[in-house]
Each structure stands twice: as structure tokens, then as C-alpha cells.
Amino acid sequence: MAVVHTKCQVEAREPAFGVLFFPSAASPPKRFYKKTSLLSGGGGCEVVLDHRKLKTPKGTSFVVRSEPLAIAVATEFDAQKEHIERSRMHLSALCFTAIDNPNHLSKLDMVNYLLNFMATDTVLFQYDDETDLQDLQVNEWDPVIAWFNQRFQTNLQKTMNITPPQVSEEDKMRVAKHFQSYSLETLHGFIFAVDTLKSIILACAVIEQMLTVEKAVTLARLEEEYQLKFWGRVEWAHDLSQQELQSRLAAAVLFVHLNCSENFVKQKSIL
């Protein structure tokens, strides 16, 4: 991939016509570009496919502020073989969704969605009939709940039956305040992570770097893994779902981190 850097300069060249992705019902579109490269301008970084600028499905220009994110998207496009498998390019999909906002979600909508999810968090629903499973849940899930309670000063309690756990209004306020501090784009990534893991507690733990991605996916599928030990592992179902969840979660975590971190490099002066 060639690199074209024009930092802090207004583009002199004519932006070539963008590429629109028409949703096709038949086979996915063929790969029509040979090289991907990056263009850094004043507003952010753009991805260039063979001298055509990348555009989102709505037609707007694809610009991200974070350079590593643009590099990752360009790598993703480069990694496509003959066809562009859009359903498997999670990072690009997240970026497009964040830029386009096709459902016109506001920050309030997203925070409310996350708060309503708390009452149905996977990790809080535990089962005490089978002792082995109960031990596993206590050993693996309880520390994460304790960490979450300590980090956000909440008091989430697990439940042992089908009644949902009680989430007090103060807990909701505290968690809402935390989510409000993220930008709109970052919240898209957050929601993606929560939907993948079906748990806010695990999503927060992995985004705060308390768990690795593989570990978080294992915890989310704890009961499934437990049953696998008795009934056997089916590669085309269990492995497939595990790899898919891992790739989705990893994309979400990367997206959140690259969107909200700014690089501060303090050089020590050797004087």
C-alpha cells in the first residue's frame, strides 16, 4: 500500500468521485481496487482505494480523526480477497455507522438503551441448582461484578431466579453520567460491544482493560462452555460463534479506544 501524507495542507488535487456501496441482493461486490492508501488532511484521515476516496453507504465522505483507525480500516479493505464481504468488516461497519448515524440516534437514546440493558445483564443472572455451574459462576462472574460495583460505586446484586435484579435510580444515574462523558461516535462502539456480550458489566470491564477480549467472550458464554464439557463441542456452531463474538468485540474495543484516546507523547528534554 502506498502512503500519501499531506499533513496540515489543503488538498490541491480534485477529490476523485467517491465510491458508493449499492446494496446488492445477489453476490457481494467484487474487489475493484488494487491498492489502499491513506490521506491525512486537516479534518482527519481518509482512506483512498486506488485513487478513489472511500465514502460511507449514505454517500458522505469517510473521515476519521484517529490515524490508527483509518489505517485499520484500510487494512481491512486490503484484506478482502475477490469479493468485498461487508458483513465481516466490523471495524469499517462501526466507522460507517458512527459517521452516518442511520437511525438518527441521539446521545440520550443510546445512554437510555444502555441503562435499560443493565436490568438484563447476563452476569447478574446466576443459577444455583447445579453446584458445578454455580461454583464456576461465583468464581468467574462475581469478581467482575465486584469490580464494576467498586469502579462505578454502584450496588448491583445478582439474582438467583428469574426475577430481574433491582437496579436503583442512583446506580442508573452514576452509570449514565459515565456514559455521557463519551462522544456520540464512541457510544456506537459501546452499544456494539454490549450487544455482542449481552452484558454491560463485561463490556465495561473489557473496555477498561480489566479483561482481555478472549476472556470476556468466554465469560459471556460461560454456561455454554460448561455444557460443552458434557455434551461435546461442535466446531461449526461453537467455534464459529466464539470466533464471531471475539472479532465483533475486538472491533468494538478498538473502535472505542481509538476514538476516545488522544496521544500524548512527552519527550524528555536531554538538555
Added chain:
Amino acid sequence: MSGTKVLRSLLHELRQAAPNGCIKDSLAARYVLAQYKKFATTEQQFCKARNEATFLGQTYLTYLSSQRKYLEIYKEYHGRGERSVRDTADLVGFKLPSDPK
């Protein structure tokens, strides 16, 4: 995973993801190597920035390897669809109306 292991695995994955198997021009490979050099030297024992960079590196590694493995499993087990008309005709020894006599 330690930093060097993550780096080696990352470069391996990027090599597999590249279209011609060569990562010399790969933007991502260059960026990863630059990041590693940047966070290599630190005099602090617990360097948060380096841990965060290693975490990001490992997350990206998980992303690339999970995608690749997903694709492998999918290719192996996913149905190939119906046979085309030509294949069916060849199977039973028929000729298609479009074939020359």
C-alpha cells in the same frame, strides 16, 4: 501475552491478511512497528501507556486472528449451494440446448 509475542503474532496475521503476502508496504505493519518503538523505552516500572499499547495490540491481534479463523470455519462447513445446470447435466451425461451438436 508479552509484548514481543504480540508483535510477532501481529506481523504474522498482517502477512496473512495482505493480498500478496508481502507486508513491506503495509501501512498497518509500519504503524505497529512504529508504536512498538515509541513505547519501547521507558524508565518507569509500571508504564500505563505501554500497557495500554500492548492491550490495543493484543486486541487488534484477536480481531485479525478471529476473522481469519471464522472465515476458515465458514468455508469448511458452509453449504456450497446447488449444483449449476451445467454440472447437473455433466453428472448425468446430458448436453445442454446451448451446446453445439
